Each structure stands twice: as structure tokens, then as C-alpha cells.
Amino acid sequence: NSLLLRKSTQTIQITSIEMTSFKNLLQTFLPLKLYSKDFVKPALVACALSFFSVSGYAQDFRTLRDIKVNDTALDLSTTNCKVIPRNAMHSRYRLQSLILPLQLDSVGTQAFFACKNIEGTLRFPATTRVVSAAAFNGCSKLTELSFDGSTRLGAFAFANCRGLRVVRLSATVPPVCADNAFDGIDLSRVQLIVPAQSRKEYRKAQGWRHFFGKQEEANVCRPEQILVPRPLTLEVYSTDNSTKNSDKKAKTNALLPLQWVKVVGVEAPQELANEKMQAERILGERTVFAKGRRGVGPVVRLQLDASLGNDEAYTLDISNKGVVIKGKTAAGVFCGLMTLEQLCIGNGVAARSVEIPALHIKDQPRTAIRELMVDPVRHFIPFEDLKSYVVEMARYKYNALHLHLVDDQAWRIEIKKYPELIEKASDRIGMDDMPARISGYYTQEQMRELVQFAAKYHVMVIPEVELPGHEVAAIHCFPQLSCAKKPVPIRLTCGVSNDLLCPAEPFVYEFFNNVLKELADIFPAPYVHLGGDEAGQPPLGAWSNCSACTELKKKEGFKENWELQQYLFDRIIHQLKLLGKKPMYWYEQEFKTIQPGCVVYAWRHGLTKTAIDAAVRNNVQIMLCPGEHCYLDYPEQKGDMPEVNWGMPVTSLEQTYKLDPAWGQDDNFVRNTLLGVSGTLWSESINSTERLFYQTFPRAAALAEAGWSMPERRNYTDFLRRMKPLTDDMLRRGIAVNAK
Numbered sequence: 001n002s003l004l005l006r007k008s009t010q011t012i013q014i015t016s017i018e019m020t021s022f023k024n025l026l027q028t029f030l031p032l033k034l035y036s037k038d039f040v041k042p043a044l045v046a047c048a049l050s051f052f053s054v055s056g057y058a059q060d061f062r063t064l065r066d067i068k069v070n071d072t073a074l075d076l077s078t079t080n081c082k083v084i085p086r087n088a089m090h091s092r093y094r095l096q097s098l099i100l101p102l103q104l105d106s107v108g109t110q111a112f113f114a115c116k117n118i119e120g121t122l123r124f125p126a127t128t129r130v131v132s133a134a135a136f137n138g139c140s141k142l143t144e145l146s147f148d149g150s151t152r153l154g155a156f157a158f159a160n161c162r163g164l165r166v167v168r169l170s171a172t173v174p175p176v177c178a179d180n181a182f183d184g185i186d187l188s189r190v191q192l193i194v195p196a197q198s199r200k201e202y203r204k205a206q207g208w209r210h211f212f213g214k215q216e217e218a219n220v221c222r223p224e225q226i227l228v229p230r231p232l233t234l235e236v237y238s239t240d241n242s243t244k245n246s247d248k249k250a251k252t253n254a255l256l257p258l259q260w261v262k263v264v265g266v267e268a269p270q271e272l273a274n275e276k277m278q279a280e281r282i283l284g285e286r287t288v289f290a291k292g293r294r295g296v297g298p299v300v301r302l303q304l305d306a307s308l309g310n311d312e313a314y315t316l317d318i319s320n321k322g323v324v325i326k327g328k329t330a331a332g333v334f335c336g337l338m339t340l341e342q343l344c345i346g347n348g349v350a351a352r353s354v355e356i357p358a359l360h361i362k363d364q365p366r367t368a369i370r371e372l373m374v375d376p377v378r379h380f381i382p383f384e385d386l387k388s389y390v391v392e393m394a395r396y397k398y399n400a401l402h403l404h405l406v407d408d409q410a411w412r413i414e415i416k417k418y419p420e421l422i423e424k425a426s427d428r429i430g431m432d433d434m435p436a437r438i439s440g441y442y443t444q445e446q447m448r449e450l451v452q453f454a455a456k457y458h459v460m461v462i463p464e465v466e467l468p469g470h471e472v473a474a475i476h477c478f479p480q481l482s483c484a485k486k487p488v489p490i491r492l493t494c495g496v497s498n499d500l501l502c503p504a505e506p507f508v509y510e511f512f513n514n515v516l517k518e519l520a521d522i523f524p525a526p527y528v529h530l531g532g533d534e535a536g537q538p539p540l541g542a543w544s545n546c547s548a549c550t551e552l553k554k555k556e557g558f559k560e561n562w563e564l565q566q567y568l569f570d571r572i573i574h575q576l577k578l579l580g581k582k583p584m585y586w587y588e589q590e591f592k593t594i595q596p597g598c599v600v601y602a603w604r605h606g607l608t609k610t611a612i613d614a615a616v617r618n619n620v621q622i623m624l625c626p627g628e629h630c631y632l633d634y635p636e637q638k639g640d641m642p643e644v645n646w647g648m649p650v651t652s653l654e655q656t657y658k659l660d661p662a663w664g665q666d667d668n669f670v671r672n673t674l675l676g677v678s679g680t681l682w683s684e685s686i687n688s689t690e691r692l693f694y695q696t697f698p699r700a701a702a703l704a705e706a707g708w709s710m711p712e713r714r715n716y717t718d719f720l721r722r723m724k725p726l727t728d729d730m731l732r733r734g735i736a737v738n739a740k
Contacts, residue, residue, distance in 0.1 A: 061088035062643045066687065069436040073097040076104075084111050086132070087641050091690035091736070093117060104128045107135045109154070113736055114138040114690040124151050126170075131157045133178075138690075138734045144168065152176040153207065160184035160734040167211070168193040169202075177207025179217065183350055183732050187211050216351040221343055223359055228722050229397060229705035230713045231339065231363035237319075238357075255358040256320035258298060260287040263322065268302035274456055275302050275333045282337060286344035287353045298322030302333050312399070313364035316340065318356050331458045332364075335397055339363070342395070348725025350732060367661055369623065369676030370707040371400030371462070372632075372700060374692065375683040377407040377473075378431055378494070380440035385689040387453050392693070392735065394457035396704035401454060402529065402678065405442075406465045408472035408491035408499075413463070414443045417514040418477070425473040430492040431684060433644070447522050462584070463523050465515060466531035468501040468540075468568055475499050480507050483546035494684045498536040503568040504548035513575050520579040527599065528576055530569070532585035539590050540565060562590045570595060584623070587611040594618035599675055601625055608663055615673055625678035627651075629659040632699050633682045636738050641694065642685030653738075657702035657716050677707035694736040698723050 064074065065088065072094050081101040086108030089095060096117050100107075102125050109132040112118065119141045124131070126149030133154040136142065144166040145158065155178040158164065162185055169175070172195050182190075192211040194202050202208045209215055223236050237255040266283070268276035279300050283289040300323040308314070308328035314336035317324045323340065327333035339361060344353040372393050374381060381389075390401055405413040411425040426441040442450075451461050472491045475482045482488070483502040491497060501508050519528060536542050540561035543549040549564060558564060573583045573595050587600040589610065594600055598620050602611035605627045615622040624630070627649075634651040635642060642648065661677050662670050679700050686692050701723060705714060727739040 061085060065089050065092050066434050069094065069434065071095070075099045076101040082106075082127075084108055086110060087694075088112070089115055090641065090694070091115070091688035093688065098122060100124060100128075102127075107131045110134045110137065110694070110736065112136050112139055113694075114688070114734075116140050118142055120144070121146060124148060130154065133157065133739070134159065134731050134736075136161060137731060147171065147175070150175040153181040154178055155180050155728070156183060156731045157181045158185070159732060162186070164190050166191050166193065170195065172198045174198065174202045174205035174208050177205065179206050179210075180350065180728075180732065181207050182210060184734065187214065217349040219346040219349050219351040219353050221346040221353065221356045223343060223357065225347075226345065226722050226725055227339060227342055228701050228719065228726060229708035230719075230722070231361045232710060232713065233362045234359065235361075236357055236359045257355040257357045258318050258320055258323065259355045260289045260353055262297045262320075263287075263289050264293050264295060264297040264299055265291075266300045266302070269304070271304065272302045272330055272333055275330055275337060278334065278337050278456070279340075282341045282344065286341060301325070302337075304328070304330075304333070308332060308364070310364040312397075314339075314361075316361040316363070317359075318343075319358040331399070334394075334458045335363070335365075336361075338395055338397055342726065345725055345729050348728035348732075365397065365708045366670070366710055367674060367676040367707045369400050369678075370398045370704055371402050371623075371676065371678045372398055372696065373402035373404055373464075373625075373678055373680045375404040375407075375633075375681060375686075376412050376440075376442075377404060377410045378438075378683040379687045380410075380412065380438055381683075381689060381692065382440070383442060383446050383450070385692075386450055388689070389692070389696075390450075390454045390457055390459050392697070392730075393700065394459055396701050397708055398700070398704060399458055400460050400462055400525075400676075402462045402464060404464045404529075404682075406473065406531075407470045408497050410438070410441075410490065411473040411477070412441045413447065413519070414441060415515055415518050416444070417518065418511070420477040421474065424477045425490060428490050428492060431687070432493050434687060436687065444518070444522050451523060451525075460525040460527075461523055462525050462527045462529055463519050464529035464531060464584075465512075465519070467512070467572065468503065468565065469497065469499075469533070469535035470531055471501055472497050472499050474511075475501075478507070478511065480505065481511060483542055483549065496534045496537050498542050500536055500540070500542045501568070502546060502548060503543065503564045504546065504552040508568075509571055509575075512572050516572075516576055516579060516581075520576075520581055526580075526582050527584050528581045529584040530572065530576075532569070532591070533588055533603070535565070535588075535590070539588065562592050565590060566593060573598065587614060587622075594620050596620065599623060601678065603627060603630075603680070612663055612665065612669070612673070616669065620673075621675040622673055623675050623678050624659070624661050624663065625680050626659070629656050630677065630679050630703060631682070632656070632679045632695050632703075633684070633686060636695075636699060640738070641691060648685075651699070653699055653702055654716055656699040657706065657714075657719055659703065659706040660711070661706055662711075677703055679703045690736040693730075694738055697730065697735075697737040698727055698739070701726065 077099045079101050082103055082105040084107045088111040090110055091114040095115050096119055098118050104125055104127055106129055113134055116138055118139050121144040122142055123146040128151045130152045134156040137156050137159045139161050141163045142161050143163050146168040148170055150171040152175055158181055164185055187210050203212045266276050266279045298321055303326045305326040311329045312332050312335050314327040314332040316336045316339055325333055325336035343356050346353055411421040415421050422441040427439040429437045454461050472488055475488055476490050479485050479487050481501050482499050488499050543561045543564055576583050584599040586603055600615055601623045602608045603625050608626045631651055634648045638650055681695055686695055727737045730737045
């Protein structure tokens with residue numbers, strides 16, 4: 001192994017025939033199920049792929065990005081590469097030095113997004129036609145750009161490159177440059193060097209003119225063209241019609257647009273202190289409102305209104321007299337504030353909102369829970385990044401963050417009773433063919449802080465543990481949890497393990513009782529997710545050869561393994577209910593009955609109706625996250641990230657948008673059985689926070705509208721139009737989003 005790793009630092013030239021033979025060899029070995037020695041497969045792939053020579057062959061950028069993870073320099077100057085594809089080195093943090101190909105034609109969208117450690121000068125050869133949208137967005141240590149030809153720059157191409165000090169161009173005619181190509185940079189600190197005779201033309205040219213003094217486009221709010229999710233009712237008052245009498249004129253005057261410069265502050269009762277703080281944040285970040293302005297003028301008023309029919313229901317009224325947001329609860333008021341913030345984004349240009357037309361909105365959600373599930377197990381998500389994620393999901397009225405904290409590959413939550421869980425199961429090297437070290441866990445203090453932070457955005461945090469499968473990390477620490485009672489290594493690959501918790505082992509119940517007590521104390525949400533999916537191949541088969549399980553079957557009069565599963569769940573759920581929590585779990589057909597008071601998730605492709613029928617039959621609630629619509633870790637389009645994986649299908653933006661949470665059922669189902677919708681982001685192939693956001697948005701916005709808006713208010717073409725200024729706003733702020 002050490003020999004192979006030493007070899008990986010070399011560049012080895014091999015012939016095309018040798019390359020073909022080598023690829024065939026890899027294809028022979030990679031499908032092998034080497035799960036008994038999980039270190040073998042990723043080591044083989046990582047070291048073998050390191051033999052791919054950068055020179056002489058088309059670039060395997062996915063290899064360079066995700067497999068050769070320790071490389072800090074990328075020199076493409078000796079290659080024949082002409083096109084750097086989209087997302088080629090997306091969020092490759094360790095990359096410090098980049099030299100582009102001498103015959104470069106184009107750089108794809110987000111090709112080097114958030115490569116925040118690339119330093120120095122970047123030279124684009126004369127052959128470079130285009131640098132696409134957000135290609136170098138967030139490359140904050142770049143200091144100089146040099147263009148030898150007439151290279152077209154796309155939207156946000158170099159946005160947030162805050163270390164930039166020199167931009168040098170040789171073209172006498174200013175190249176096409178998007179007006180927002182350099183957003184997020186103080187251009188007064190950047191020297192633009194152009195041919196002397198062309199300086200006047202650059203001063204007037206779109207994009208380049210900002211180097212001579214910022215010229216912001218007007219922020220225009222057209223409410224019908226921005227709000228996501230779409231509200232229940234929206235009435236925009238027009239003042240275009242001429243008036244014929246004083247009464248009509250008075251009415252028109254009462255419905256004039258609100259001018260933010262005239263607003264004097266925010267008023268709210270003490271119960272809405274948090275929402276008042278959020279309102280002041282929005283005004284300060286998004287409008288020309290000047291805090292501390294004295295005198296009489298319009299105000300933003302936040303009020304509670306018990307007559308509204310839903311806890312998240314709100315009304316929003318805007319006119320020249322001010323803003324009034326009423327909610328049945330503080331959560332409803334907050335939803336109104338999220339709508340107000342989108343109105344301030346307007347048409348998505350950088351300028352702050354100056355005015356908003358008079359309007360009235362009445363709104364409430366269709367489903368009770370709209371959640372996103374993230375997976376810090378396969379690839380760890382830094383604690384502070386979880387907070388950033390909460391902020392973005394709240395903008396689309398999500399109200400739950402589902403944390404998948406436990407799986408075969410790691411245990412990520414501190415349990416005081418069992419310190420071994422984080423000491424032995426929170427650090428590993430490798431995830432499938434990606435050889436990076438993956439380490440980290442959340443302390444209980446951090447999780448309490450996250451809960452408090454998320455509450456300010458009216459997002460509850462739902463923890464997930466696992467049983468009876470996906471518990472290799474726990475079994476690694478405590479072999480007595482399994483039927484075999486033997487140590488097992490931490491899993492380094494995706495897939496399904498046959499190492500299950502033993503339903504006949506008393507320590508299983510002692511262990512989970514203690515774990516659940518601590519989780520219940522950390523997370524105040526009324527729910528705890530228990531996993532329940534993919535328990536071996538064949539499902540529950542590990543129990544067939546366990547003498548203790550056989551003895552338990554005899555004792556309890558069971559004939560099938562599914563009865564053992566029900567026995568296990570009954571005992572764990574009983575303990576959970578004593579702690580005041582409502583159990584959730586992934587529905588599998590092996591669950592012949594569902595315990596009262598539980599919530600099941602419909603997740604498997606093609607089995608949503610089966611799960612719905614089971615929920616209705618057992619009189620329990622259901623969350624919809626069918627893989628064909630809601631698995632946001634799947635690529636959004638063919639060839640998109642993740643490019644190489646274990647067989648993920650494409651989940652397009654349109655597929656996600658077309659989810660019907662009712663799944664064709666009647667209103668009775670919606671009222672009594674449907675709890676909400678969930679978007680899942682399993683992280684086998686999501687190895688950076690930027691990629692987490694990229695996989696999430698804009699599909700999460702589409703799912704939010706599916707879960708919030710009434711069916712008759714939804715239209716995909718209209719959604720795309722409304723989403724455009726919101727994705728522009730995200731890219732401007734340096735947040736990765738899969739924008740078209």
C-alpha cells in the first residue's frame with residue numbers, strides 16, 4: 001500500500017493500448033463485493049487512478065477533483081484539453097495553484113466554484129472564448145486575471161473573488177461581460193489594465209463599466225414574478241388607472257407603493273421579539289431603509305391574529321402607509337417575513353429594494369411539515385455550515401431539518417453514556433472510491449446551540465438514529481449489539497450491510513434506552529427518527545441463523561423474522577413514547593403492521609402507493625419523499641454531479657416540482673394522513689458544503705412549493721420564471737445553486 005501511495009505522486013506515461021488494458025482491469029475488480037475488507041476497494045481505486053497521466057489524455061476531472069484529493073497544484077499547460085466541463089473542480093478546497101491549458105476554448109459553469117485557496121495570477125490564453133456562469137465564483141485568493149484574447153464572461157463568473165487586485169486585458173474591443181460578472185468585489189480596489197486607446201470604450205461597456213464607478217441596475221419588484229412558494233392569494237394594487245373624482249383619488253393614494261426610504265422602523269409586541277429582530281435584519285440587508293431615522297412615517301408592524309386558521313398562516317399588506325404582517329403564531333409572522341424578503345429581492349439585481357407595490361397576500365401551507373434531510377455521516381458537515389443551511393431552507397418556508405446522525409460509516413452525535421461511539425466511530429479514511437479522511441462529530445452543546453439557532457428561523461431539528469440495520473458504526477464499538485458478537489470494521493462503502501442489531505440481545509434495549517434519553521434531552525422537537533430501512537440482503541436474513549433469535553421466536557410464538565422486527569420496534573417505540581416523542585421511520589414492506597402514533601416515510605421508487613395504503617390501513621401519518629421526486633442527492637441532469645456513482649437515476653428539477661403530495665388521494669387523506677414532504681440528501685457523493693447546496697437548490701425550492709402551495713396555484717413554467725431572481729441572489733451571495 002505504501003508503495004502504491006508513493007507511486008501516486010509520480011506522473012507515468014503509458015500508451016493508449018496499456019490504458020485500455022488498465023481500464024478493463026479496473027472494471028473487472030471494482031464491482032467485486034470486498035465488504036469484508038472495506039479498506040481494499042477505495043485504496044485500490046484511489047491508487048490505481050493516480051496512474052492516469054494528466055498529459056496525453058482527455059481529463060478525467062472527476063478523478064482530479066474527488067480522488068486525487070491531496071493534490072494542491074493542477075497544471076494543465078501540457079495537455080490538449082480545450083474544454084473544462086461544468087463543475088470540473090467544484091469546491092476543491094485543497095487546490096492552491098492552477099495553470100490553464102494553452103489551447104483552452106471554454107470553462108464550464110461553476111468549474112472552479114469555491115476553490116477558495118487558488119492563489120496568484122490566472123492567465124486565459126487567446127483561444128479562450130468563454131468563461132461560463134459562476135466558473136470562479138468564490139475563488140477569494142485569486143489576485144490577478146489576465147486575458148490574452150476576447151473572452152466572454154458569464155454571469156457571476158468571478159463573483160466574490162475578493163482578493164482580486166488586477167484585471168488585465170489585451171482586447172481593443174471590450175469583450176462581452178455580464179453586468180454581474182464581478183459582483184461581491186470592491187472594484188475600487190481593483191486595477192483594470194486595458195489598451196490605452198480602448199479605455200473610453202471599456203468605461204461604457206457592460207460589465208467593465210463598473211471598474212470606473214459602480215452603476216447599479218434598478219431593483220424592480222413585480223410580485224407575480226418572484227414568490228416561491230407561491231402564496232394562496234396575491235392581489236397587487238395598480239395605480240395606473242386615471243382618477244375622475246376626489247373619492248377615487250383618495251382611494252388610489254391609499255394604495256401607492258411603499259418607499260423604503262420613508263420607513264421609520266419596526267413595531268411588534270414582546271411575543272414577537274425574535275420576528276422583530278428578523279424584520280430589522282431584512283430591512284438592513286435588503287432595502288434602502290436607514291435605521292435610526294426620526295420622525296413620522298410608515299412602519300413595519302408585526303401582529304398576532306388568532307382568527308387565522310393555521311399556525312403558519314399569515315396575511316401581508318403593503319402600501320405607502322407601511323407593512324402589516326399578521327400571523328396566528330410567531331411562526332406565521334415569520335413566514336410572512338420570508339415572503340417580504342423575497343419581495344425585496346425583486347428582479348434579482350444587486351441594488352437594494354427602493355419600493356414595493358401595494359399588495360395584499362393571504363397565505364397558509366398545504367402540509368404541516370416541509371423538511372430537508374442531510375447526512376453528515378458519509379461526509380461530515382461542519383457545524384457552522386449546518387447553521388447556514390438552516391438560513392437558506394427557511395427562506396422557502398421549510399420548517400424541519402432532519403439530521404441523519406448514525407449509519408454504517410460513522411456515529412456523529414456525542415452520547416455521554418457511551419464515549420466510545422465518537423472515540424472509535426467518527427473518523428475514517430475513504431468513501432467508496434474517494435480516499436479523503438472524513439472526520440468529525442457534534443457535541444451535545446453544539447446540537448443544543450443548533451436547536452436554539454434554528455428556532456429563530458422556526459425550523460425544528462429532528463434527529464435520526466438507526467435500527468435494526470445501518471448500525472455498523474455502533475456494532476464496531478459494541479460487538480455485543482449484533483447477533484455474531486464479533487468486531488466489524490467501519491464501513492467505507494455505500495450499500496447494505498448484513499450486520500444487524502440482535503432483537504434477542506438485552507444490551508440492544510439498554511443501549512437504545514440510554515441513547516434515546518440523551519437525544520430527547522438535546523432535541524426538543526416532538527419527533528425522533530428510528531431509521532428502519534435496508535436491514536440486510538435479504539431483509540432481516542441475518543436473524544435466521546442466530547440461535548438467540550430462534551429461541552426468542554419460540555418463546556414469543558413467532559414464525560417469521562418480521563415479527564422479530566415488530567418486537568424490536570415495539571420495545572424501542574414504547575421507550576420513546578415514555579420520553580414524550582413521536583417515532584418516525586422509513587417504510588419497508590417488511591413492516592406488516594405499523595404501531596399507533598408513528599409516522600412513516602414513503603421513500604422507495606415505485607412503492608409510494610403501497611406505503612400510503614399501509615399508513616391509511618394502520619391509521620398513521622405519512623411523509624412523502626419518493627425517490628423519483630425527492631432524492632436530491634441524485635444528479636439533476638445527465639452528466640451532472642455526482643458523475644460517477646452507484647447507479648443513481650436522474651431527478652430533474654421538473655420531476656421534483658411535479659410531486660403531488662396527495663399522490664392522487666382525496667381530501668380526507670390530505671387532512672388526516674398526509675403530514676408533509678421531505679427532500680433527502682444522502683452524502684455518499686456530497687463531499688463539500690458547496691456541493692450540498694448545489695444538490696439542494698433549486699430542487700428544494702420546487703419541493704417547498706409542492707408542500708406549501710395548493711395544486712391550482714402551481715405551474716412549472718411560471719415557477720422557473722419566479723425562481724430566476726432567487727437563484728441569481730444566491731449566486732451573488734456565493735451560494736452554490738444548480739442554476740440553468
